[in-house]
Amino acid sequence: GTFVLLRSTGVPVYNFCVAVDDALMGITHVIRAEEHLTNTLRQGLILEALGFQMPTYAHCSLILGEDGSKLSKRHGATSVAQFADEGFVPSAMINYLVGLGWNDGTEKEVYTVEEIIDAFDVNRVQKSPSVFDMQKLRWTNGQHLHNMEDAKLAALLGPFLVKAGLCKSEPSPLVAVAAHMSKQKIELLVDVVPLVQDALAWDLNATLESDVSAKKLLDEDFKGLAKALVEAYEAGEFPDASKPDFLDKYSAWVKEFGKKIGRKGKQLMQPIRLALSGVMSGPDVGCQLRIVALAQQEGVPCVPVADRMAGLKAFAQA
Numbered sequence: 001g002t003f004v005l006l007r008s009t010g011v012p013v014y015n016f017c018v019a020v021d022d023a024l025m026g027i028t029h030v031i032r033a034e035e036h037l038t039n040t041l042r043q044g045l046i047l048e049a050l051g052f053q054m055p056t057y058a059h060c061s062l063i064l065g066e067d068g069s070k071l072s073k074r075h076g077a078t079s080v081a082q083f084a085d086e087g088f089v090p091s092a093m094i095n096y097l098v099g100l101g102w103n104d105g106t107e108k109e110v111y112t113v114e115e116i117i118d119a120f121d122v123n124r125v126q127k128s129p130s131v132f133d134m135q136k137l138r139w140t141n142g143q144h145l146h147n148m149e150d151a152k153l154a155a156l157l158g159p160f161l162v163k164a165g166l167c168k169s170e171p172s173p174l175v176a177v178a179a180h181m182s183k184q185k186i187e188l189l190v191d192v193v194p195l196v197q198d199a200l201a202w203d204l205n206a207t208l209e210s211d212v213s214a215k216k217l218l219d220e221d222f223k224g225l226a227k228a229l230v231e232a233y234e235a236g237e238f239p240d241a242s243k244p245d246f247l248d249k250y251s252a253w254v255k256e257f258g259k260k261i262g263r264k265g266k267q268l269m270q271p272i273r274l275a276l277s278g279v280m281s282g283p284d285v286g287c288q289l290r291i292v293a294l295a296q297q298e299g300v301p302c303v304p305v306a307d308r309m310a311g312l313k314a315f316a317q318a
Contacts, residue, residue, distance in 0.1 A: 003042055019043040023052035031122065034059045058122055061129040063100055071132050087188030089156065092141035099140075100130040110143045142187035154179035157192050164193045166200070167298060174294040181287035199288035200295055202278040202303035204311060214280050217271050225271045227316040228261050233309045241293035241305050250286040275312055278303075 005016045018039075022030065030040075040057050047054050063071045083093060095111050104119040111119070145153060157179050158170030167174045174196075181199075182192045207214045232238050237257075239249035258268040273285050282288065295302040 015039055015042045016046055019046040020050070022055055023047060023050070027055050029058070030055045031058045031060065033062055035062065060101060060125055061127060064129050064131050066131060066133060087160065087190035088137070088141050089144055089189070092144040095144065096137045096140045100132065101126045110140065138187045145186055146184055150176065150179050150183065153183060156189055160189050160193055161196060166193065166196045166295070166300060172294070172298065174291055174298065177287055177290050177294065181283045181291065185283060195283055196291060198279070198282060199277070199291045200300070200302035202308050202311070204274070204278045204315060207274065207279050211280055214274055217274060220267070220271070222271050222274070223316050225261065225263070226275050226312045229272070229275055230309055230313045230316060232257060241289045242297065246290050246293070247286045250289065276308060
């Protein structure tokens with residue numbers, strides 16, 4: 001049947017505009033959702049009438065929300081900017097979106113953009129609808145972050161840390177340490193914020209009151225270890241966290257400290273973590289202390305190493 005090409009106002013309709021635009025731009029292939037099937041027929045007639053060659057068309061199944069309905073605003077982020085603000089990176093978004101309804105015939109799930117370009121074949125696009133799984137997208141994003149070089153990750157994390165007031169500038173050395181510390185623990189860029197916030201805080205007494213596993217360390221002479229730790233600090237044996245070589249020196253110092261007090265493995269690392277970070281789990285303790293020292297230099301609120309040692313001393317003497 002006949003269909004409208006121009007509105008009463010003289011403005012051409014979508015199908016006419018798209019057909020002419022594709023023709024003038026020399027578009028050879030059009031890949032789009034199956035809901036455009038009816039438009040394809042109309043656009044083909046327009047192109048034929050105007051003497052243009054038709055592109056090759058392919059129509060993919062729709063992407064559905066996790067509830068099985070057509071993906072819409074109510075399913076979450078709706079713009080590239082919103083995904084970026086939430087901490088997703090472009091390479092992961094491309095990886096995940098290409099994988100909706102396509103695979104290269106292997107079990108591989110994580111690709112670089114270059115690998116996707118090399119492997120993609122439209123003949124392997126599936127005919128059944130795909131489901132947009134936010135948890136899988138987050139996982140994919142995490143894999144891309146884990147595989148990044150520290151310097152590249154730091155450049156992406158900087159804006160989030162500055163916005164959160166955890167450093168003064170994006171090139172801050174604190175950002176580089178935060179990138180190294182958080183790399184294997186984050187799924188989104190924004191996840192670095194609570195990790196750094198926790199590193200800057202220290203409340204040993206609160207942890208001992210609320211964490212059962214921390215309380216158990218009290219029966220394993222935690223006070224004795226705390227006392228030895230303070231003595232090492234006051235004797236100048238504990239590495240200076242404000243120095244660039246702190247991380248290497250701290251690792252070596254922990255081994256020697258363990259030999260000195262006759263502890264190793266979990267019996268050494270767990271109570272040291274509790275003493276210096278104030279909690280029983282988290283990122284590398286050395287990285288946390290380095291971040292604290294750098295935050296102190298920048299005037300960012302934190303509990304400095306000296307204050308932590310003073311707190312440990314008071315605890316050991318109580």
